[in-house]
Amino acid sequence: MAVSTGQPPAAGESARGRSRRHDSPGRLRRALSSHWYAWAMIAPVAVVMLVLIGWPLARGVYLSLTDATEANMGRTIGVNVIPSTYEFVGLDNYLQILTSGLFWDKVLWTVTWTVACVGLHYGIGLGLAVMLNRELRLRSLYRVLLILPWAVPAFVAAFIWRYLYNSDYGVINGFLKVAGLSGVGWLDDPVTAKIAVIAVNVWIGVPFMMVAMLGGLQSIPAELYEAAEVDGASSWQRFKAITLPGLRQVSTTVVLLGTIWTFNMFPIIFLVTRGGPGSETEILVTYAFREAFTGIRNYSGSAAWGVIILAMLVVLAVGYRRTLRSQGDPW
Amino acid sequence: MRRLLAAVAVAALTLTATACGGGGGEAAAPTASVTDPAKITGELTWWDTTRPDSEGPTFQALIKEFEAQYPGIKVKYVNVPSDQAQNQFQTAAQAGTGAPDVIRSEVAWTPQFASLGYLQPLDGTRAVDDGSDFLSGPLSSTKYNDKTYAVPQVTDTLALIYNRRLLKEAGHEEPPRTVAELKQAALNVKDKTDADGLALNVDSYFLLPFMYGEGGDLLDVQSKKIVVNSPANVKAIETVADLINSGAAPKPATTDSYANAMTALKEGKAAMIYNGPWALSEIYQGKEFKDRSNLGIAPVPAGSVKAGAPTGGWNLAIYAGSKNIPAAYEFVRFMTTVKAQAKIAKEISLLPTRTSAYADPAVQDNPDVAVFKPIMDTAVPRPWIPEGGQLFQPLLEGYQSLVGGQATPADMLKKVDEQYHGIMKDWS
Amino acid sequence: MTPVTRPRGERGPLASIGLHAGLLIAVAISLFPVVWLVLTSLKPRDSWLSAELQLFNDSSLDNYARVLTSTQFPQWLLNSVLTAGLTMVLGVFLAATTGYAVSRFRFPGHRSVMWLLLITQMFPVAILIVPLYNLMAGLGLLNQIPGLVIAYMTIAVPFCAWMMKSYFDTVPVEIDQAAMVDGLTPFGTFWRVVLPLARPGIAVTAFYCFMTAWGEVGYATVFMSQEDKRTLGVGLQQFVGQHWSDWGLMTASAVLIAIPAGAVFLLVQRHLITGLTAGATKA
Structure with a gap:
């Protein structure tokens, strides 16, 4: 990052920066002069991320190896002096989490939740995007209406849905009763509660996926389709041979991002069910938050949870990257 | 880039500076009594946790009076929702920046x-x-390690709140006094009217009257024992399960349980509910209670041992890192005088914490407060320990699985007991 | 689908009906909760949880009047607009430069940068809040809109940089090369040639940044404790407490909140359908 403050070369020099070969001695110097441009472009982001996430993350890794809690981290507040008495405990925090019975239950549900949500987001989002990408009457109206859920802030959406699901006074049960059926305690039973939270998250997440896909579809040159039609390809063939490959860049990105995003989706679960009934709908993040942040905060425990979640996602991302590379993607 | 580095350096300096300030500056100030309180100056931030629309105005009016009496002190009123205040205060307090001078702290916090x-x-x-x-x-909730850390502002407890008309139609002129009578009255209401008997709120706090009634408790603080899995508590939970299974109470929702139970009462769909004085203003808005005299308030029904409900309420506490501690003392003092408590009781029916306040004519004229005073006398103080707030979540999860039919009373308490041992490792 | 090929843009009547039916169902599902929100906002304050299922009872705009006059809604709205607007502009700019650099320049570390960005998203935000608060307190950024914007950057930019990278990847490199041959600087190429071509991607990321900041409550609640610095999300939470709630105010303000978000979307959505169209790619 420090390199970004290097003196910019003259405009003419940089114009051909990429193709130029310098004779100047020293690899670093050469790297500097040929790459300063790229580095300058990413520097602001890198700096902000490093300070705001990197530092807390590094500290979190350290804390996770101690027994630090809100009670034993030293501090002085006015007349109260609290000595620092936390100690290094090695991997105890990790062992404690990994050996607790609930952990693996939560992993299983978190994975189910992530796969179901991302799968539905992607499938529905792509389907709608393809439909909207056709020449169609009222196309922009459809598009705006379908995107509306995105304009409702997530926490408001969570409240609306909780209200729709309400077992005694909710609209969904209201309609069921009008139809002569008995109401369902949507959020009171573990199975329906799980379906219910997935439905809320799908409702919230589809518009983003749809728009991202639509953006991707728009950048597929129309000439490709025209050529395929001339060659007599059916619409399914066109979809398989042009649309899917054309969306590949965007798809691989949004699926990966969506997975990480859903895996750590705190607000929906927290606001819709608060993890209930019991702790059935609790995913790893909400569970970790509750374990570590109710009452006297357990900083070391929460950090260990964070690192475990991070590790699981890193493994996932590395696997994903490998798979893509083996299929010839330049990742 | 350089500027950013400079900013970081400056920030680091400020951090050390505030840390030093916090350590040295205030320590000297505290007890030295000021000869003339009116001369104290400063700006106080107060985090209030009351309902901004119905309760907030009374407190803001009190602040005006305070500022008139202490012209040197300005009070900044900040309303923080009660379910967030604890978390936010912890975050701000440990950082040493952003915490208020005075916080309205729940008794358990x-x-x-x-x-x-x-x-x-x-x-x-x-x-x-x-x-x-x-x-x-309430006073016992302000003590920790024999020192006083807060001043009780208002207190509350649970009571049996009922719809007189529905009970009368079911043949009950008087509210039930025991849990057995409660079940019978509820079943009668269910048979003879088109309403349900008892609306339960699936929340740990609302289980406590049943446990206290059988002589049970969550902890035995004296001997540092976890006693949640006791025969008395099993009996209490069986009673609750029986209320639901027998139909005396319809199967409660576990999400938005409080709102659903309250709606049922307000709309005349249920005759009875357990709730505290904070709920009265909302209940009076319901269509069944446009005529306020239709609302009955009675002590919680007794179990086989006694009638008992938990003590709740709010205290005023001062942040140790406050820069205006003398002013904060005056503010807390002012807000807990008999005069202030009487105004609060009169206007928004919150119960005073001072014995002498109940003798105030303004307090005695408020019928709700008058009804709650004798109930308050039987309220059971909860175990005031730092971990107290963590005890509710396991109990809530257990209650939810009981209602959902995934656990029997004995299973439920066994699991809660295990989780309590995980929270309080050095308790037996 | 009919196997018969037709010129693009034409299809059988059956297919058309299917298309419209599919979209109408999707619209119904996506709109229902929103419609219900609007209906609730028109009801008197305490009838939201009512035993009777009624579509219209005593409809009125009372709740809207109350939101606008007796709460600090206008102040919150201003704070939110500033925060979300700044996040959007800065976020798109930073994400675009980063995404472009990684998409086009083969500099040492061009791969690891993106993966590092991704890793920052893997550590749960809920757990980051306390250390981040301490950091913000140290930097003097609490209760400051720029502070909140910086915090939102950490959420929005990594995602957006990834998305922008994949959109830039679909813009043929020949276009850059042609521009450079014409004498443009790398930045000039990026700014004047490639960026306009990636407009659909920018539209998506802009709206994403805006909505991230607009609807976020976790950071905002903790970092903006002063009453006059609160954003909409934080302010709204005052209307629904644990043991009481004012759904009239809550729903009316939720509707009011969705309006600016909708407006921003209308502004950017135009660019969704332009971008790489006829001929632009032929370098």
């Missing part, structure tokens, strides 16, 4: 904050005016 060193000890300061006047239950 007070020992927790005190144990973490966030609160200013108040013994012998002007914040506490005639400590012996306070009711013993």
Whole structure:
């Protein structure tokens, strides 16, 4: 990052920066002069991320190896002096989490939740995007209406849905009763509660996926389709041979991002069910938050949870990257 | 880039500076009594946790009176929702920046904050005016390790709140006094009217009257024992399960349980509910209680041992890192005077914490407060320990699985017991 | 689908009906909760949880009047607009430069940068809040809109940089090369040639940044404790407490909140359908 403050070369020099070969001695110097441009472009982001996430993350890794809690981290507040008495405990925090019975239950549900949500987001989002990408009457109206859920802030959406699901006074049960059926305690039973939270998250997440896909579809040159039609390809063939490959860049990105995003989706679960009934709908993040942040905060425990979640996602991302590379993607 | 580095350096300096300031500056200030309180100056931030629309105005009016009496002090009123205040205060207090000078702290938070060193000890300061006047239950919640860390502001407990018309139609002129009578009355209501008997709220706090009634409790603080899995508590939970299974109480929703139970009562769909004085203003808005005299309030029904409901309420505490501690003392003192408590009781029916306040004509004229006073006398103080707030989540999860039919009363308490041992490792 | 090929843009009547039916169902599902929100906002304050299922009872705009006059809604709205607007502009700019650099320049570390960005998203935000608060307190950024914007950057930019990278990847490199041959600087190429071509991607990321900041409550609640610095999300939470709630105010303000978000979307959505169209790619 420090390199970004290097003196910019003259405009003419940089114009051909990429193709130029310098004779100047020293690899670093050469790297500097040929790459300063790229580095300058990413520097602001890198700096902000490093300070705001990197530092807390590094500290979190350290804390996770101690027994630090809100009670034993030293501090002085006015007349109260609290000595620092936390100690290094090695991997105890990790062992404690990994050996607790609930952990693996939560992993299983978190994975189910992530796969179901991302799968539905992607499938529905792509389907709608393809439909909207056709020449169609009222196309922009459809598009705006379908995107509306995105304009409702997530926490408001969570409240609306909780209200729709309400077992005694909710609209969904209201309609069921009008139809002569008995109401369902949507959020009171573990199975329906799980379906219910997935439905809320799908409702919230589809518009983003749809728009991202639509953006991707728009950048597929129309000439490709025209050529395929001339060659007599059916619409399914066109979809398989042009649309899917054309969306590949965007798809691989949004699926990966969506997975990480859903895996750590705190607000929906927290606001819709608060993890209930019991702790059935609790995913790893909400569970970790509750374990570590109710009452006297357990900083070391929460950090260990964070690192475990991070590790699981890193493994996932590395696997994903490998798979893509083996299929010839330049990742 | 350079500027950013400079900013970081400056920030680091400020951090050290505030840390030093926090350590040295205030330490000297505290108890030295000021000869003329009116001369104290400063700007106080107060985090209030009341309902902004119905309760907030009364407190803001009190602030106006305070500022008139202490022209040198300005009070910044910030309303923080009660379900967020605890978390936010912890975050701000540990950082040493952004915390308020005075916080309205729930009784269960007070020992927790005190144990973490966030609160200013108040013994012998002007914040506490005639400590012996306070009711013993609320007062006990302000103590931690024999020091006083807060002043009780309002208190509350649970009561049986009922719809007189529905009970009368079911043949009951008087509210039930025991849990057995409660079940019978509820079943009668169910048979003879088109309403249900009892609306349950699936929340740990609302289980406590049943446990206390059978002589049970969550913890035995004296001998540091976890007693949640006791025969008395099993009996209490069986009673609750029986209320649901027999139809005396319809199967409650576990999400939005409170709102659903309250709606059922307000709309005349249920005849009885357990709730506290904070709920009255909302209940009176319901269509069944446009005529206020239709609402009955009685002590919680007794179990086989006694009738008992938990003590709740709110205290005023001062952040130890406050820059305006003398002014904060005066503010806390002012807000807990008989005069202030009487105004609060009169306007928004919150129960005073001072014995002498109940003799005030303004308090006696408020029928709700008059009804709650004798109930308050039987309220059971909860275990005031720093971990107190953590005890509710396991119990709530257990209650939800009981209602959902995934656990029997004995299973439920066994699991809660295990989780309590995980929270309080050095308890037996 | 009919196997018969037709010129693009034409299809059988059956297919058309299917298309419209599919979209109508999707619209119904996506709109229902929103419609219900609007209906609730028109009801008197305490009838939201009512035993009777009624579509219209005593409809009125009372709740809207109350939101606008007796709460600090206008102040919150201003704070939110500033925060979300700044986040959007800065976020798109930073994400675009980063995404472009990684998409086009083969500099040492061009791969690891993106993966590092991704890793920052893997550590749960809920757990980051306390250390981040301490950091913000140290930098003097609490209760400051720029502070909140910086915090939102950490959420929005990594995602957006990834998305922008994949959109830039679909813009043929020949276009850059042609521009450079014409004498443009790398930045000039990026700014004047490639960026306009990636407009659909920018539209998506802009709206994403805006909505991230607009609807976020976790950071905002903790970092903006002063009453006059609160954003909409934080302010709204005052209307629904644990043991009481004012759904009239809550729903009316939720509707009011969705309006600016909708407006921003209308502004950017135009660019969704332009971008790489006829001929632009032929370098």
